[in-house]
Amino acid sequence: MPPKTKFDKEAIVEAAFDIAKEEGFASITARSVAKRLHCSVAPIYLNFETIDDLIKAVVERVFALSDELMKKQEGSDLFENIGKASLAFAREYPVLFRELVMQQNPYMASYENVQEAIVKVLAEDENLRGLTYEERRRLLLKMRIFQMGISVMAANGQLPSWLDDQAAEALLLEMGEDLLRIQQIKQKEMEQLKK
DSSP states (O other): OOOOOOOOHHHHHHHHHHHHHHHOGGGOOHHHHHHHHTSOSHHHHHHOSSHHHHHHHHHHHHHHHHHHHHHHOOOSSHHHHHHHHHHHHHHHOHHHHHHHHSSOOGGGTTHHHHHHHHHHHHTTSTTTTTSOHHHHHHHHHHHHHHHHHHHHHHHTTOSOTTOOHHHHHHHHHHHHHHHHHHHHHHHHHHHHHHO
16 A cells, blocks of 8 residues: 655645635635545645635735735836736736635735835835825825726736737836826926915
């Protein structure tokens, strides 16, 4: 009789991640993971107290992957990198993107904290230094609305055929520049009104 194969947490999370990226988080069950690993459910429950614990580990894996995509971007500023990373994630992991971004879920509840951190970092950008906190927050929201829209279209396979990956990124950057230019014009108008 061949020796039993042992599965560590990493292998179990990877199998569950593969299920999630193909079918969604709800498809992660002890049986589905065991089937993927060609084993019984025993290794799953040996490593994870509950399936919810396993799903949390998969979500952490997804967020780590998202961070990796962000670090790979070589844009000139934070907005560009966020936009490019979002598009890349939507194209490469459409099921996960739809579940995390387009559906109510407990995993994205902390976005407010992420948003606040981004708004603070934007104060260091030379193009945004003169903006108030509220102006930076509104600009971020405007950019995020466009970025999410184009990313949703990518995740759902709804981008026009003429808009390949590079053209989508270029459009994203063009819109960001337009929004920034509009904000700068508004700021100059406000300064002139104060005089």
